[in-house]
Amino acid sequence: MQDVKTEKKEFTPNIVAFCCNWCSYAGADLAGSSRLSYPANVKIIRVPCSCRVNPMFVLKAFQQGADGVILCGCHPGDCHYVTGNYYTRRRMALLYSFLNYMGIEKARTRLEWVSAAEGQRFSAVMNDFVKTVTELGENKRLTDLRVKEGE
Amino acid sequence: MQRIGVFICWCGSNIAATVDVVKVAETIKNEPGVVFAANYQYMCSENGQQLIKQAIKEHNLTGIVVGACSPRMHEATFRKAAEEAGMNPYMVEIANIREHCSWIHKDMEETTEKAVVLVRTAIAKVKLNAPLMAGESPVIKRALVIGGGIAGIQAALDIADAGFEVDIVEKNATIGGRMAQLDKTFPTLDCSACILTPKMVDCAQHEKIDILSYSEVEEVKGFVGNFNVKIRRKARYVDESKCTGCKICMEKCPAKKGANEFNMGLDNRPAIHIPFAQAIPNVAVIDPEQCIKLKTGKCGICQKFCGVGAIDYEQKDTFVERQYGAIVVATGFKPIALDNFNEYGYADNKDVITSLELERLMNAAGPTGGVLLRPSDKQHPKVITFIQCVGSRDSSGCGKPYCSKICCMYTAKHAMLIREKYPDTEVHVFYIDVRTPGKNYDEFHRRAVEQYGVDYIKGMVGKVYNENGKLMVQGSNLIDNEQITIESDLVVLATAIEPEPSVRKIATLLTASIDTNNFLTESHAKLRPVESPTAGVYLAGVCQGPKDIPETVSQASACAAKVIGLLVKDKLKTNPCVAQPDENMCNGCGQCANVCPYGAITYVDKEFRLGGGKTEIRRVATVNPAVCQGCGACTVTCPSGAMDLKGFSSKQIMSEVEAICKM
Numbered sequence A: 001m002q003d004v005k006t007e008k009k010e011f012t013p014n015i016v017a018f019c020c021n022w023c024s025y026a027g028a029d030l031a032g033s034s035r036l037s038y039p040a041n042v043k044i045i046r047v048p049c050s051c052r053v054n055p056m057f058v059l060k061a062f063q064q065g066a067d068g069v070i071l072c073g074c075h076p077g078d079c080h081y082v083t084g085n086y087y088t089r090r091r092m093a094l095l096y097s098f099l100n101y102m103g104i105e106k107a108r109t110r111l112e113w114v115s116a117a118e119g120q121r122f123s124a125v126m127n128d129f130v131k132t133v134t135e136l137g138e139n140k141r142l143t144d145l146r147v148k149e150g151e
Numbered sequence B: 001m002q003r004i005g006v007f008i009c010w011c012g013s014n015i016a017a018t019v020d021v022v023k024v025a026e027t028i029k030n031e032p033g034v035v036f037a038a039n040y041q042y043m044c045s046e047n048g049q050q051l052i053k054q055a056i057k058e059h060n061l062t063g064i065v066v067g068a069c070s071p072r073m074h075e076a077t078f079r080k081a082a083e084e085a086g087m088n089p090y091m092v093e094i095a096n097i098r099e100h101c102s103w104i105h106k107d108m109e110e111t112t113e114k115a116v117v118l119v120r121t122a123i124a125k126v127k128l129n130a131p132l133m134a135g136e137s138p139v140i141k142r143a144l145v146i147g148g149g150i151a152g153i154q155a156a157l158d159i160a161d162a163g164f165e166v167d168i169v170e171k172n173a174t175i176g177g178r179m180a181q182l183d184k185t186f187p188t189l190d191c192s193a194c195i196l197t198p199k200m201v202d203c204a205q206h207e208k209i210d211i212l213s214y215s216e217v218e219e220v221k222g223f224v225g226n227f228n229v230k231i232r233r234k235a236r237y238v239d240e241s242k243c244t245g246c247k248i249c250m251e252k253c254p255a256k257k258g259a260n261e262f263n264m265g266l267d268n269r270p271a272i273h274i275p276f277a278q279a280i281p282n283v284a285v286i287d288p289e290q291c292i293k294l295k296t297g298k299c300g301i302c303q304k305f306c307g308v309g310a311i312d313y314e315q316k317d318t319f320v321e322r323q324y325g326a327i328v329v330a331t332g333f334k335p336i337a338l339d340n341f342n343e344y345g346y347a348d349n350k351d352v353i354t355s356l357e358l359e360r361l362m363n364a365a366g367p368t369g370g371v372l373l374r375p376s377d378k379q380h381p382k383v384i385t386f387i388q389c390v391g392s393r394d395s396s397g398c399g400k401p402y403c404s405k406i407c408c409m410y411t412a413k414h415a416m417l418i419r420e421k422y423p424d425t426e427v428h429v430f431y432i433d434v435r436t437p438g439k440n441y442d443e444f445h446r447r448a449v450e451q452y453g454v455d456y457i458k459g460m461v462g463k464v465y466n467e468n469g470k471l472m473v474q475g476s477n478l479i480d481n482e483q484i485t486i487e488s489d490l491v492v493l494a495t496a497i498e499p500e501p502s503v504r505k506i507a508t509l510l511t512a513s514i515d516t517n518n519f520l521t522e523s524h525a526k527l528r529p530v531e532s533p534t535a536g537v538y539l540a541g542v543c544q545g546p547k548d549i550p551e552t553v554s555q556a557s558a559c560a561a562k563v564i565g566l567l568v569k570d571k572l573k574t575n576p577c578v579a580q581p582d583e584n585m586c587n588g589c590g591q592c593a594n595v596c597p598y599g600a601i602t603y604v605d606k607e608f609r610l611g612g613g614k615t616e617i618r619r620v621a622t623v624n625p626a627v628c629q630g631c632g633a634c635t636v637t638c639p640s641g642a643m644d645l646k647g648f649s650s651k652q653i654m655s656e657v658e659a660i661c662k663m
């Protein structure tokens, strides 16, 4: 885990967060309206359900230079679409082992359940994730492998 | 070429205090595709909206991005404004620079930089937006209620009173359900029939309600607002339109040895019968398993005696097809079978009975005319022992893991009623916990203990056995920490309840989900407790989870409110952000339909041109836009990448990712 650590002090990771519309995006809104801060390098993409997130999107983010990718969905059993987050959980489990195979630290991706009422938790999760990714340092693995920029 | 307009909101000082809004607008102006950028104090205000509308018209914009508060606040507002200016409302994207930016970061420079990225991300997305049209589907103003217990009855009456047609499909020969079998009801001890049968009559007489008794749902097609349902009307061998309910046939029928289901098999009924005196409809039915005429061709006595010529041995099942806008499932419950619980000796001892059997033994219209006599020798029992939680809260796998919820209350009821009517009777109750939350419920239980002297013993029963004609109940008394044996004349098992088994078939037909215990699942445990996840399908009564009559009735009325809210609409607007397969890429593998929680995906054979005048027929997926809820599960499952989601397409999300990463 430590091998990619960079010496640079000022490193701030760039983080893509996928949030489901019904729970986590609303949780992020609540974190906002409660003024519960987390680092500005987290940027959120709104998706209807965590199950809309294709593992390809995560790989794409890494390829484009993201240092960390986090997926947030409703708690198991609370999915707006009944079973969506169960699919997400299974897909992410597969993705972890694939990332491992490619030499990308598993800790650069995370799946978290955040409900619409958990502004506090959203902020805590993001702070923690940013801290973890900052410790891991810059993601070089995939960007180095990248064939060409963009499409 | 895209012509994008960008509008940055100050939100007073909510955004402007930490985001340099002018700088954001200036920076964004130079983005490729952006032809107009402005900032304004309150974009959502009348003036702000006017600014948007004007810019759309003046600059011939093809899409807009509003950098403002959360889309959960004002997406609808800005979409409407765009629509009023002649732009498709789905060409609008929101960059959330308030909740996700200005409110949580302090450093002006950092926050402004992030706001720029968020706006760029929204621009990247909007460039790939396509105009979408919310579809419309008509609403058929008629409801179907499956199951005619108290849940179904209440829902039907409420819907019908609001002026809509309702059909009740009931599998038995009469409506009424389990409540019709009860004697008195907690917590007020009013007689069940006295409060239920008037409602049954109301159903029969209501001009908007049609009762299809002795019928079952065979097939369901369609979707919310537009269900097409095929109903099997089982042959009852009696013409419903002619039978007057005179019961002469019941008197004359020689095949009298049928187990009387209504009395839980405690006595017999003839092959031709009306289930109970107040049955609705009050029409006879012939049990074909038992009828001599139907089995051997001989007899035919009932036909001879029937004064109105209602008997028809040739009757066959018939089918009707009807259309409904909404469906209420109210299929109720049954007590579990006790095969796994030999320790209680239910199968071997006539005087070990279930609580529902006790209801019949105490009911004035029951097999003993309401005199409590034990089944074996018709003697009055002097010592009665109740055992609670039989098969409930059982994690061993023999019974059910859940609490059946009603047993603590009805056992207290039984104990009290017995002590009231026969004060010389000794009543013991073995319990694990007494669970009686609810208005006037705990008081009810305490009355049994304090006022009626019912002996409550905390502990489990190990076994019930017969010794010299006496029932020995052996159990532990946890308070006194001792093993005890109670010599009893009658043992009553508070048997766990489970969903009526046919609910599985109903759930499959409706693509309504059920949990591991076969209870139907609600759309949201807290906020949408009477809706099933399938749009247009609602849940009432014990089919959704154990509950008593007051709760059942509340849930049924809540269902009715939801149904009425749906049926008053002439048309339903459908969410246009639905899945859509690319037919040229789809190979019909069938995986997407497997993950769709709503059954929105079907497969059709389609003809494709191959060139050179040749064609080929291939199976491809199609999505019903009225059923799809737009979760996107199928898009990720599709191995050929053929399935995509409108409004959240893979390309759109990918370009958002790119915009965020390209800092």
Ligand SMILES: Cc1cc2nc3c(=O)[nH]c(=O)nc-3n(C[C@H](O)[C@H](O)[C@H](O)COP(=O)(O)OP(=O)(O)OC[C@H]3O[C@@H](n4cnc5c(N)ncnc54)[C@H](O)[C@@H]3O)c2cc1C
Pocket (backbone or CB within 6 Å): B146, B147, B148, B149, B150, B151, B152, B169, B170, B171, B172, B174, B175, B176, B177, B178, B179, B182, B184, B185, B186, B187, B215, B216, B217, B330, B331, B332, B333, B334, B355, B356, B359, B406, B410, B413, B497, B500, B502, B503, B506, B540, B541, B542, B543, B547, B548, B549, B550, B552
């Ligand atoms: C021993 C006992 C005592 C009780 N005492 C009390 C009491 O004192 N007070 C109280 O509040 N509650 C009491 N209850 C609880 C009460 O019985 C239930 O709350 C109530 O009956 C639930 O009504 P329901 O309509 O949901 O189900 P049900 O009464 O089971 O009705 C369901 C109906 O649907 C029909 N049906 C089932 N499947 C299909 C199908 N596939 N197609 C068509 N029709 C179908 C059934 O034939 C039935 O008519 C008691 C329960 C028991 C077991």
Ligand code: SF4
Pocket (backbone or CB within 6 Å): B252, B253, B254, B255, B270, B271, B272, B286, B290, B291, B292, B293, B294, B299, B300, B301, B302, B303
């Ligand atoms: S024909 Fe069947 S139902 Fe009628 S009287 Fe004979 S046995 Fe009974």
Ligand code: SF4
Pocket (backbone or CB within 6 Å): B578, B579, B595, B596, B597, B598, B599, B600, B601, B623, B627, B628, B629, B630, B631, B632, B633, B634, B635, B645
């Ligand atoms: S998006 Fe969800 S609801 Fe729509 S077809 Fe795909 S899986 Fe079914």
